[in-house]
Amino acid sequence: MSEAPVLSVENLTTSFLVDGAWKSVVRDMSFDVRPGETVAIVGESGSGKSVTSLSIMRLLAPGSSRIEGKILLAGKDILALSEREMRGVRGNDASMIFQEPMTSLNPIFTIGRQISEVLIRHKGLSKQEARAETVRLLEKVRIPNAASRFDDYPHQFSGGMRQRVMIAMALASRPKLLIADEPTTALDVTIQGQILDLIKVLQEEEGMSVLFITHDMGVVAEIADRTIVMYRGEQVETGPTDEVFLRGRHPYTRALLSAVPKLGSMKERKWPTRFPVVDIKTGEAAEPAEVAATVESGRTPVLAVKNLVTRFPIRSGLFSRQTGAVHAVEDISFDLFQGETLSLVGESGCGKSTTGRSIMRLIEPTSGDVSLDGYDVRALDQMGLRNLRKSVQMIFQDPFSSLNPRMTVGAAISEPFIKHKLGSPKQARDKTADLLERVGLSPAMMSRYPHEFSGGQRQRIAIARALSLDPKVIVADESVSALDVSIKAQVCNLLLDLQQSLNLAFLFISHDMAVVERVSHRVAVMYLGEIVEIGPRAAVFENPQHPYTKKLMAAVPVPDPARRGIRRGISNEELKSPVRSMDYQPPKREYREVSEGHLVQVA
Amino acid sequence: MTAIQETAPVAAREPSRAWRKMKANRSALVGLVIIFFFTALAVLAPVLPIPDPLATSWSAIRKAPSATHWLGTDDIGRDILSRMIWGAQASLLAGVVSVVIAVVIGVPFGLVSGYFGGWVDMVISRVTEALLAMPFLITAIALAAFLGPSLMNAMIAIGLSAMPIFVRLTRGQVLAVKTEDYVEGARAIGLGHFDIMTRYILPNVFAPIIVQATLTVATAIIAEASLSFLGLGQQPPAPSWGSMLNVAKNFLTQAPWMAMWPGAAIFLVVIGFNLLGDGLRDALDPREA
Numbered sequence: 001m002s003e004a005p006v007l008s009v010e011n012l013t014t015s016f017l018v019d020g021a022w023k024s025v026v027r028d029m030s031f032d033v034r035p036g037e038t039v040a041i042v043g044e045s046g047s048g049k050s051v052t053s054l055s056i057m058r059l060l061a062p063g064s065s066r067i068e069g070k071i072l073l074a075g076k077d078i079l080a081l082s083e084r085e086m087r088g089v090r091g092n093d094a095s096m097i098f099q100e101p102m103t104s105l106n107p108i109f110t111i112g113r114q115i116s117e118v119l120i121r122h123k124g125l126s127k128q129e130a131r132a133e134t135v136r137l138l139e140k141v142r143i144p145n146a147a148s149r150f151d152d153y154p155h156q157f158s159g160g161m162r163q164r165v166m167i168a169m170a171l172a173s174r175p176k177l178l179i180a181d182e183p184t185t186a187l188d189v190t191i192q193g194q195i196l197d198l199i200k201v202l203q204e205e206e207g208m209s210v211l212f213i214t215h216d217m218g219v220v221a222e223i224a225d226r227t228i229v230m231y232r233g234e235q236v237e238t239g240p241t242d243e244v245f246l247r248g249r250h251p252y253t254r255a256l257l258s259a260v261p262k263l264g265s266m267k268e269r270k271w272p273t274r275f276p277v278v279d280i281k282t283g284e285a286a287e288p289a290e291v292a293a294t295v296e297s298g299r300t301p302v303l304a305v306k307n308l309v310t311r312f313p314i315r316s317g318l319f320s321r322q323t324g325a326v327h328a329v330e331d332i333s334f335d336l337f338q339g340e341t342l343s344l345v346g347e348s349g350c351g352k353s354t355t356g357r358s359i360m361r362l363i364e365p366t367s368g369d370v371s372l373d374g375y376d377v378r379a380l381d382q383m384g385l386r387n388l389r390k391s392v393q394m395i396f397q398d399p400f401s402s403l404n405p406r407m408t409v410g411a412a413i414s415e416p417f418i419k420h421k422l423g424s425p426k427q428a429r430d431k432t433a434d435l436l437e438r439v440g441l442s443p444a445m446m447s448r449y450p451h452e453f454s455g456g457q458r459q460r461i462a463i464a465r466a467l468s469l470d471p472k473v474i475v476a477d478e479s480v481s482a483l484d485v486s487i488k489a490q491v492c493n494l495l496l497d498l499q500q501s502l503n504l505a506f507l508f509i510s511h512d513m514a515v516v517e518r519v520s521h522r523v524a525v526m527y528l529g530e531i532v533e534i535g536p537r538a539a540v541f542e543n544p545q546h547p548y549t550k551k552l553m554a555a556v557p558v559p560d561p562a563r564r565g566i567r568r569g570i571s572n573e574e575l576k577s578p579v580r581s582m583d584y585q586p587p588k589r590e591y592r593e594v595s596e597g598h599l600v601q602v603a
Numbered sequence: 604m605t606a607i608q609e610t611a612p613v614a615a616r617e618p619s620r621a622w623r624k625m626k627a628n629r630s631a632l633v634g635l636v637i638i639f640f641f642t643a644l645a646v647l648a649p650v651l652p653i654p655d656p657l658a659t660s661w662s663a664i665r666k667a668p669s670a671t672h673w674l675g676t677d678d679i680g681r682d683i684l685s686r687m688i689w690g691a692q693a694s695l696l697a698g699v700v701s702v703v704i705a706v707v708i709g710v711p712f713g714l715v716s717g718y719f720g721g722w723v724d725m726v727i728s729r730v731t732e733a734l735l736a737m738p739f740l741i742t743a744i745a746l747a748a749f750l751g752p753s754l755m756n757a758m759i760a761i762g763l764s765a766m767p768i769f770v771r772l773t774r775g776q777v778l779a780v781k782t783e784d785y786v787e788g789a790r791a792i793g794l795g796h797f798d799i800m801t802r803y804i805l806p807n808v809f810a811p812i813i814v815q816a817t818l819t820v821a822t823a824i825i826a827e828a829s830l831s832f833l834g835l836g837q838q839p840p841a842p843s844w845g846s847m848l849n850v851a852k853n854f855l856t857q858a859p860w861m862a863m864w865p866g867a868a869i870f871l872v873v874i875g876f877n878l879l880g881d882g883l884r885d886a887l888d889p890r891e892a
Contacts, residue, residue: 362790389793402784406806432761462788469792 004075004208005032006176007056007094012069014048016057022066025051027233029069033177038210040224040241042217044256044484045455048233049213053179056211057096058086074176092122094502095170097163099182104166105154111138111165113149123370137168140205141198158574161442167198174206181213188347189511190573193555196223213485217260218514218557221245229253242561259489261514263556267542272341272519274496275489291496294503295341295521301335302472302505303359303392305345307331308368310351310358314579327578328354328364330399330529330586338472339499340507343516343537345552346526349578352509355526356475360392361385361509373472393466397478399458403450409436409461416468435464439494456487460494467498477509492519513556517541522597525549528578530589535598545600624886637875641868645691653685657840665858675860678850686842687864693843695871697758697827697836698820701809705769706763706816710805712766713773718781718800724773734767740839743826747835754843757836761826765819772815783807810887817880821873828869844869 012029015022026048033039041049053061055067058078071078074093090096098104106114115137116130125133131150138146141164154162163183170178180199184192200223203210208589212223220227220241227244229237229252236250248254258276266273273290310329313322329351336342344352357363359370361377370377373391380388396402403412413435414428420446423431433443450458458477466474476495480488496519497506510516516523517537524534525548533546544550591599625631644651660680668675674683716727735743746760779806781787789799831837831845832852838845844865851861 293665360791362787386795388791389791394786394791397786398784402788404785404789404803404807407802415794419792419794419798465788465792 003035004073005034005072007033008070008072008209009052009056010070010072012052012055012067012071013301014051014060014068015066017064017066023398025233026055029228029235031228031238033209033211035176035209036203036207037225038212038223039226039228039232040212040214042214042220042256043230044215044486046232047230049215049230050181050226050229053096053181053211053213057090057094057179059090059096091118091170091175092173093175094177095173095175096179096181097166097170097183099185106161107154110151110153111157112152115165115169115172118169121357122173133172134168137171138165139201140171141168142163143168160187160574161292162196163187163191163195164198167195167202171206172201175208177209177211178203179211179213182215183212184219185214185216189513190218190347190551190555192557194573196557199223216470217245217257217485217556221559221561222557229256243563245559255555256485257559260484260559261489261512261518262560263514263517263553263558264541265514266517266537270538272496272521272537274493276520277493291500294499295337296481298413299338302338302373303336303507304369304371305335305355306333306360306369308355308358308370309366310354310363311366321556322582324579324581325584327529327580327584327586329358330578331368331589332524332526332529332531334524334531334534336473336505336507338505339503340521341499341508341519343508343510343520343523344526345510345513345516346524347511347552349528350526351529351578352478352511352526354529356394356477356507356509360394360475361388362394381498386420389416389471390469391471392473392475393469393471394475394477395459395462395466395479399455399481400482401460402462403458405450408447408449411451412450413446413461413465413468416465420469423470432464435467438467438498439464440490454487456483456491459483459487459491463491463494463498467502470502471504473507475507475509478511479508480515481510481512488515495519512536513553514558528576530601532601533599535594536596539595539598543594543598545594545598547603612620621886625882628882628885630878631886634875634878634880634882635872638879641691641872641875642695644688645695648688648692651688651832653688654682656681656685656689656842658682665854665861667858668860674864675858677861678846678854678858683847683861683864686847687844687868690837690842690844690865691846691868693754693831693837693841693864694824694827694869695752695847697761697843698824698872698876701758701761701765701823701827702816702819704759705765705819706812707873708762709766709769710773713770714805714808716770716798717774717777718796718804724774728774731767731770731774734764735771739764740826740829741824743830744833744835747830752835752838754837754841757827757830760830760835761823764826765823768815768819771811773812776811777804780804780807811884813885813886814880817876817883821876821880824869825874828865 003040010030012026013024014026015024029052031039041052056071056073056078065077073089076089076093078089110135112131115134117129119125119133120127134331135147135150138149143149143161143164149474157165170575182193187195196219199210224241226239227241228235229244229250231252237244237248237253244253245257248257269290271290308329309331311325311327314324314326315321316323332355333466334342344355346352354363358365359372360378365378372388375384375388375391377388411430417423417428417431417508418425432446436443436445441457441460450461453461480491483491492515495506499506508516508519520537522535523537523540524531525540525546526532527548533544533549544553590602592602594600634709643841658681663672663676663680666672666676670683672682674687677683685727712727716724732890742764743760746756746763750756750760786799786803827836828845828848833851834849837843837846845863851865854861
């Protein structure tokens with residue numbers, strides 16, 4: 001309290017011009033960020049957290065937006081500055097890093113040039129000085145061989161490394177405030193851990209303040225000194241992070257926190273467990289119900305995968321000769337029983353989605369055997385493949401792109417039923433109404449179009465559609481990853497309910513370890529196209545054996561403020577690539593049995 | 604069972620939203636009014652109280668606009684107003700029919716080319732590029748000359764020349780839509796290629812095709828006028844704006860009104876379609892609220 005705040009926001013209200021009327025998106029926000037402090041703004045999509053940060057930087061389109069209130073940044077009244085003066089503030093007093101490291105660097109200039117340009121413009125350095133300073137900054141963000149990477153282009157860097165470059169650029173002018181808008185959301189969990197650590201260390205070294213915007217309670221708990229919870233454009237709670245987490249006063253805060261899956265919270269439980277149902281008015285959570293045993297493991301598995309391999313050829317040169325291959329899925333085997341959920345977890349490029357698609361032959365596997373509900377999947381012709389669809393269905397990640405925008409919801413859900421000639425139009429209608437009710441929507445919504453629904457509702461529609469053929473197996477490819485926490489909890493509960501009532505088998509593909517722990521019976525950890533560890537959920541989570549599984553678990557941010565200040569030790573390891581040359585022979589893998597059904601790859 | 608109540612976004616339905624944006628766009632409305640005006644004239648030509656467009660009069664050769672002949676008369680004494688109104692039929696028909704030909708042939712080729720890819724795409728794309736390399740009007744003239752002079756043949760020639768634009772536009776749109784999850788979802792529920800192309804891809808690529816079609820109507824009207832001017836379109840004595848210009852070019856100094864009216868009409872209709880096309884492009888663009 002002794003020093004003057006770096007950023008002071010008073011009664012900030014931001015409105016947008018919508019159809020000729022002003023609509024406020026952020027209302028009456030007031031907060032301070034003190035020197036050296038990290039303040040997190042947390043909220044779900046549409047809560048106005050990004051608009052708040054853009055208002056502070058005055059990055060909203062001037063004609064169609066209006067900012068009211070008072071913003072003091074390093075003593076300057078931001079809202080009173082001219083656009084020209086504002087340009088001197090951006091990247092100087094305050095810098096910003098964004099979510100998408102793939103698009104926020106200019107692809108046609110080297111990264112060295114992009115950073116030194118900032119130095120030359122804002123600091124008035126000469127070209128030589130700027131080059132030396134850039135290399136120092138790249139070293140500071142722990143980019144290996146910084147000097148030799150000065151002349152590399154953005155596409156030569158991985159996502160995590162690009163985010164480091166972005167941070168280096170943001171630090172170039174030694175800003176007093178760094179605004180980080182979801183800087184780790186697009187990154188894999190082990191890379192996210194590295195970047196969070198890096199931000200913490202840099203903050204100590206540089207003594208700057210950080211305004212951190214995120215939807216992830218785990219990240220908040222790990223990084224923030226103080227936390228602001230936003231809900232529908234309003235600041236509902238502000239306080240020291242552990243205060244907010246442990247003794248949140250606003251019901252929304254408590255509802256949000258109890259909806260967040262916590263890694264390690266399933267220690268004493270035998271079966272998958274529903275998320276607690278929370279009353280938004282009071283914030284009271286009902287005790288979550290465990291799902292009764294559904295697995296019929298004694299019988300033959302409904303899905304059996306043996307030595308599945310899927311590779312994509314890489315062609316290059318004048319005559320498109322094959323020069324290598326992406327070994328997306330390499331010799332994997334597993335069984336899935338009726339009523340069981342097997343989760344495939346791993347980071348991007350580990351082959352988990354390719355596995356799901358290969359099983360359905362949406363992608364042609366290279367070799368191996370897949371037997372699904374009695375079908376020899378790899379031997380099926382076009383007709384057989386159509387029949388296979390009745391046994392296995394898929395739910396996609398993005399509910400905004402997985403429904404045809406020009407088709408009513410009713411048409412979308414009844415279409416599989418009609419196209420497979422399973423009954424009359426009347427029966428199709430009844431079935432659709434029934435399915436909508438089953439997923440918690442009203443049959444009256446049949447004549448509406450997808451864009452009239454929210455993300456969670458759309459995902460319910462996608463689930464109803466997948467169920468219309470009464471499949472035995474559902475491949476859920478990151479089906480809850482794009483949803484907000486509270487919605488994610490609801491959809492997970494729905495999937496668990498459906499598993500119980502319809503005895504479905506789920507192949508649950510996800511990168512989210514906490515959700516996986518909650519919903520799975522068994523877990524398979526994938527790395528570079530191979531399964532490195534597979535076993536019952538409790539065994540894998542409580543007794544991880546493979547080094548990669550351990551690393552993955554350690555990287556997951558847990559929403560527990562006691563873990564603030566945790567350091568994983570700044571590493572800058574990158575994810576390895578499954579691209580191999582033509583003459584690459586995959587090594588024969590051996591597995592060691594740790595306990596019953598718990599297998600670990602022997603390195 | 605829900606943890607936290609969600610609310611559906613209050614979004615207007617697609618068609619009504621597009622229409623609302625159209626109505627707010629003044630220039631698009633002007634275009635619509637112009638097109639409506641000329642279409643009404645063309646349709647009502649048989650019942651309007653105007654002289655026979657083919658009736659000649661030796662006593663009224665190349666008369667300037669007057670009370671009896673509002674827009675004047677031509678070199679063999681025919682009433683220009685009447686010929687303008689009947690000529691509108693030929694011009695608008697040529698514009699619309701030739702674009703329909705171009706869309707009906709071009710869109711399926713583009714759809715197949717983009718959807719299947721591989722050698723099918725290779726063949727269709729190379730042929731399309733070869734056709735696009737030739738100037739539109741030159742191709743149309745060559746085709747019309749080859750087919751023989753008549754209004755129908757002119758429309759076919761213009762339609763075929765405009766077709767490659769639609770192949771390429773459709774193909775590009777299909778490539779973008781093809782990667783959407785809902786297309787893979789359609790495969791996952793076991794739909795065949797035909798269903799996927801007609802129910803999932805076509806409806807989602809149609810907006811830019813409609814815009815392109817509207818703009819191409821304008822080009823086609825000019826092309827028809829050019830062909831008629833060269834004697835390859837509407838055959839005398841039947842009127843069309845292009846053939847009227849063809850005759851008028853011999854009397855530019857003595858009877859400028861003979862060229863002025865058809866020229867102005869072509870100009871207005873083309874502007875009308877261009878304004879409408881631009882308006883549609885904005886209205887159908889989902890990125891603009």
